[in-house]
Amino acid sequence: MLSDAEAAELLAFLTPSTRPDVKGKATKYILGLSGSRDGCRFLRSKPDLLAALFALTSDPSVAIVKDCYHILINLSADETLHQVLVCEVQVLPVLLKNLQDPEFLFSDQISTVLSNLSRHDKTCRTVFQVLQEELGLAQLVEIFCNESFNRKARLHYLGPLLSNLTQLPEARSLLMDRDRCVIQRLLPFTQYEASVVRRGGVIGTLRNCCFDHAHHAWLLSDAVDVLPFLLLPLAGPEELTEEENEGLPVDLQYLPEDKQREADPDIRKMLLETLLLLTATKAGRLTLRQKNVYPIVRELHRWEKDVHVGAACEKLVQVLIGDEPQHGMENLMEVDIPQDVEDKLREEDAKEQQELQEEERRRREEEK
Amino acid sequence: MASTDVQDDSDDGMDAFMDKFKSQRYKNAFTDDNWEEEFNKIPMFMKTSPEEIDPKKYPELACLQSIIHDEDRSPEEQAKSLKDEGNAFFKEKNYKYAVVAYTAALNKKCGDQELNAVLLTNRAASHFHLGNMRSALNDAAAAKKIKPDHLKALVRGAQCCVELRNFSGAIQWCDEGLKSYPTDNKLIELRASADKHKRAAERDARKAKAKEKKLHGEKEALLGAIKERGIKLLQSIRSRPEGSDSEDEDERPSAGIAQLSLDSLTPVEVTGAQVFLDEQGSLHWPVLFLYPEHQQSDFISAFCENNSFTDHLSVMFGEELPPWDTDRKYHPQNLQLYFEDEEKETLYQIDPEMSLFKTLQHKRFFVKAGTPSFMVLVKDSQFCKQFLSGKKIHGLSTRIHDMKK
Numbered sequence: 001m002l003s004d005a006e007a008a009e010l011l012a013f014l015t016p017s018t019r020p021d022v023k024g025k026a027t028k029y030i031l032g033l034s035g036s037r038d039g040c041r042f043l044r045s046k047p048d049l050l051a052a053l054f055a056l057t058s059d060p061s062v063a064i065v066k067d068c069y070h071i072l073i074n075l076s077a078d079e080t081l082h083q084v085l086v087c088e089v090q091v092l093p094v095l096l097k098n099l100q101d102p103e104f105l106f107s108d109q110i111s112t113v114l115s116n117l118s119r120h121d122k123t124c125r126t127v128f129q130v131l132q133e134e135l136g137l138a139q140l141v142e143i144f145c146n147e148s149f150n151r152k153a154r155l156h157y158l159g160p161l162l163s164n165l166t167q168l169p170e171a172r173s174l175l176m177d178r179d180r181c182v183i184q185r186l187l188p189f190t191q192y193e194a195s196v197v198r199r200g201g202v203i204g205t206l207r208n209c210c211f212d213h214a215h216h217a218w219l220l221s222d223a224v225d226v227l228p229f230l231l232l233p234l235a236g237p238e239e240l241t242e243e244e245n246e247g248l249p250v251d252l253q254y255l256p257e258d259k260q261r262e263a264d265p266d267i268r269k270m271l272l273e274t275l276l277l278l279t280a281t282k283a284g285r286l287t288l289r290q291k292n293v294y295p296i297v298r299e300l301h302r303w304e305k306d307v308h309v310g311a312a313c314e315k316l317v318q319v320l321i322g323d324e325p326q327h328g329m330e331n332l333m334e335v336d337i338p339q340d341v342e343d344k345l346r347e348e349d350a351k352e353q354q355e356l357q358e359e360e361r362r363r364r365e366e367e368k
Numbered sequence: 369m370a371s372t373d374v375q376d377d378s379d380d381g382m383d384a385f386m387d388k389f390k391s392q393r394y395k396n397a398f399t400d401d402n403w404e405e406e407f408n409k410i411p412m413f414m415k416t417s418p419e420e421i422d423p424k425k426y427p428e429l430a431c432l433q434s435i436i437h438d439e440d441r442s443p444e445e446q447a448k449s450l451k452d453e454g455n456a457f458f459k460e461k462n463y464k465y466a467v468v469a470y471t472a473a474l475n476k477k478c479g480d481q482e483l484n485a486v487l488l489t490n491r492a493a494s495h496f497h498l499g500n501m502r503s504a505l506n507d508a509a510a511a512k513k514i515k516p517d518h519l520k521a522l523v524r525g526a527q528c529c530v531e532l533r534n535f536s537g538a539i540q541w542c543d544e545g546l547k548s549y550p551t552d553n554k555l556i557e558l559r560a561s562a563d564k565h566k567r568a569a570e571r572d573a574r575k576a577k578a579k580e581k582k583l584h585g586e587k588e589a590l591l592g593a594i595k596e597r598g599i600k601l602l603q604s605i606r607s608r609p610e611g612s613d614s615e616d617e618d619e620r621p622s623a624g625i626a627q628l629s630l631d632s633l634t635p636v637e638v639t640g641a642q643v644f645l646d647e648q649g650s651l652h653w654p655v656l657f658l659y660p661e662h663q664q665s666d667f668i669s670a671f672c673e674n675n676s677f678t679d680h681l682s683v684m685f686g687e688e689l690p691p692w693d694t695d696r697k698y699h700p701q702n703l704q705l706y707f708e709d710e711e712k713e714t715l716y717q718i719d720p721e722m723s724l725f726k727t728l729q730h731k732r733f734f735v736k737a738g739t740p741s742f743m744v745l746v747k748d749s750q751f752c753k754q755f756l757s758g759k760k761i762h763g764l765s766t767r768i769h770d771m772k773k
Contacts (some may be wrong), residue, residue: 180546181546184559251567
């Protein structure tokens with residue numbers, strides 16, 4: 001690693017007045033450095049270097065700016081640098097300002113940095129705060145959903161950013177503002193074929209929102225109608241009976257025989273978990289039964305190869321076809337679970353996970 | 369000075385004019401007959417405004433009109449008074465006149481873009497109420513172009529799109545509106561309703577497609593079953609019933625089974641009966657029995673191919689003979705069956721014990737108009753001999769002979 005004197009020398013090259021070719025060499029070198037864990041940790045100890053680098057993101061040379069953004073992506077991938085970047089270098093206001101510029105060349109890189117920085121609770125809060133000061137969550141959704149907002153960037157990584165932000169209750173309540181059309185905008189992207197990142201981000205966001213059971217009735221009502229958007233990616237080309245079709249939400253009726261399921265098992269699992277969350281309240285369970293969710297999950301289960309997704313199907317079906325819980329325990333999210341029962345359940349859960357992993361291993365071997 | 373003179377003069381004249389009536393009667397007075405009509409000509413007492421303002425007929429009204437539409441005033445002022453006129457018509461739900469007024473206002477081409485946007489939006493509203501959705505949409509779009517955040521134009525545009533069943537368009541209009549008015553209830557509601565309609569329309573399209581596919585599959589299966597049995601259908605496009613040719617025009621089966629087009633399965637008579645394949649894979653045909661002696665016929669809507677003619681004849685003639693059989697001779701055991709090969713003008717006799725399946729496979733049997741038909745004659749009857757004389761007949765024995773070959 002560099003000595004302090006060498007680092008100081010390097011820092012001297014990172015000024016706007018340095019000759020472009022020398023500056024370019026310096027940023028290239030740091031880009032290489034940021035590719036390794038040790039390099040990142042070294043840079044963490046040199047906030048003035050980071051600040052100089054960040055200042056170069058407004059350099060007139062596009063190549064240098066690009067390097068700087070890639071360095072930022074690398075640095076933000078390491079959780080231990082989040083505090084330095086957010087508090088000392090204060091990258092957020094500049095990043096968020098540039099993000100709003102429809103001509104900005106590196107908005108995709110900014111999206112990635114932001115989604116990295118918001119991954120952990122502590123910096124996530126800071127990201128959210130600065131976001132609210134700079135443009136607001138609703139505006140961020142607007143930019144994300146308008147695919148022609150910036151012709152030079154696709155902004156898919158704003159999806160994971162939204163998913164991270166909605167870990168915070170404040171972000172969730174803004175997203176589910178009943179006087180505005182915010183979460184509704186995200187729904188069509190549960191089937192966005194062009195990017196698994198965008199799809200996953202949106203579905204993660206929806207799952208986070210479903211942790212608030214107070215919003216379930218609204219999410220399932222006509223005002224949002226979240227259910228078809230969660231079910232469609234799970235539905236396949238299998239022909240259902242006329243009766244089953246008629247009972248489904250309209251978007252799921254009479255699907256064509258070339259209908260494709262969500263290709264990513266993790267996203268399928270996330271969708272099933274979201275549906276399971278929606279069964280926490282009695283009204284939610286009734287709606288899911290009424291809207292004929294069962295045949296969709298049944299066909300998915302029949303088709304599913306991934307053991308974890310298969311297990312998630314089974315859990316959902318158990319709630320759908322099971323008896324209603326006794327009076328006073330209708331809201332599954334509010335049921336008091338005694339410590340000993342909880343311990344036991346956790347134990348069983350761990351055991352189940354283990355079994356599933358074994359099953360997975362076994363299946364893989366069979367395939368070989 | 370001069371003016372006072374004139375004033376005096378006119379007053380004098382007035383006095384003289386009034387004095388005249390001391391000696392003679394006023395001639396132009398309203399009479400019992402015409403007072404209502406005359407009152408209607410005076411703007412203040414008018415109950416309805418005339419369709420066209422003729423200065424000769426309605427001088428007072430024409431004066432007022434010219435004050436309102438004074439050509440000397442600026443285009444902005446003229447456009448504004450025309451707008452007020454349009455608004456008044458609109459309030460009275462006289463949308464046609466409102467459109468005329470707004471159009472006149474727009475034709476003033478005034479420089480006030482705000483006013484023009486309002487005029488276009490108002491004309492869009494009038495067109496909307498008249499049901500001219502295209503014109504309404506065009507006006508709303510033009511208004512939006514001038515003033516992108518004109519809420520009324522945005523709402524109207526979305527409404528027009530809904531009426532035109534362009535639901536994606538409606539959602540787009542709403543989204544544009546929600547950019548400027550993110551909490552506008554009307555826009556949010558319209559968007560939700562357009563979205564719902566759009567999805568229902570998409571479902572309907574999918575459902576129709578699925579249905580068509582299923583129907584097509586059934587047709588293919590039916591044609592396949594007919595082909596597999598070696599049954600020949602007589603293509604008779606001419607005899608196709610009128611009016612049924614529109615639907616199936618583009619559904620001709622592929623070249624391989626072209627001669628098995630379903631058109632030839634549609635019976636000429638509108639009996640509604642058509643050959644069908646049951647779940648066991650047996651065909652059921654509509655079958656016509658003809659009795660040339662009495663010019664009578666029987667129609668069996670679904671004759672299972674596995675049944676023989678005797679099966680049906682014994683039911684039809686077994687217990688009770690038909691009323692037209694005055695000679696009481698149509699007993700099942702006396703009946704002979706023939707089918708006609710029109711091309712060779714030959715009658716082929718068939719064995720009543722044979723199944724329909726076998727009969728239809730006869731190399732000279734052609735199913736005409738989707739309905740196999742058979743002639744029934746009474747063996748050795750006078751009519752039978754007369755009917756068959758002079759015709760080419762393939763008797764039963766010949767046919768057996770044929771089969772031996």
